[in-house]
Amino acid sequence: MSKPAVLFVCLGNICRSPLAEAAFRIEAERIGLDVAIESAGTGDWHAGEPPDRRAQATALRHGADIGAYRARQVREKDFQRFTHIVALDPRNLAALQALAPAEGRAELSLLLDHVEGRQGLGVADPYYGDEAGFETVWIEVTRAARALAARIAASL
Ligand code: 4NP
Secondary structure (H helix, E strand, O other): OOOOEEEEEEOOOOOHHHHHHHHHHHHHHHHOOOOEEEEEEOOOOOOOOOOOHHHHHHHHHOOOOOOOOOOOEOOOOHHHHOOEEEEOOHHHHHHHHHHOOOOOOOEEEEHHHHOOOOOOOOOOOOOOOOHHHHHHHHHHHHHHHHHHHHHHHHHO
């Protein structure tokens, strides 16, 4: 199998998927998994912008500097480039399924499907909430990142 490549996808690519990307980077490093990692949004409103400052602060508290991340929209060639495309909620999974070309190689999944007992659920959008919502996102994406990284490592 070629080197794994994982793309995390939410709506804006400024709150949840950058945190999933950061948590997965930490986990991949911890277990020594050689993997390409990016994030993107199904929407394009925030393309070119850094993550929401509350997401940046949350990541920093957990040892990850995501200030250089820049939002981008998912594109068709992502379905060839990545081995795994992981949606942060069911709505974005449906958007990805609608976008996926027939010849894509990426395995599509929902992030919380990788967490025992949380299958089918979405990570709640913290954009219109307060700081605490970002901490909840961090906890959820970290749990899922651990499970996903272990699963990919076991498949190599
Ligand atoms: P994200 O959060 O999908 O976790 O990045 C959002 C960010 C921006 C918007 C919606 C969700 N927005 O509508 O601008």
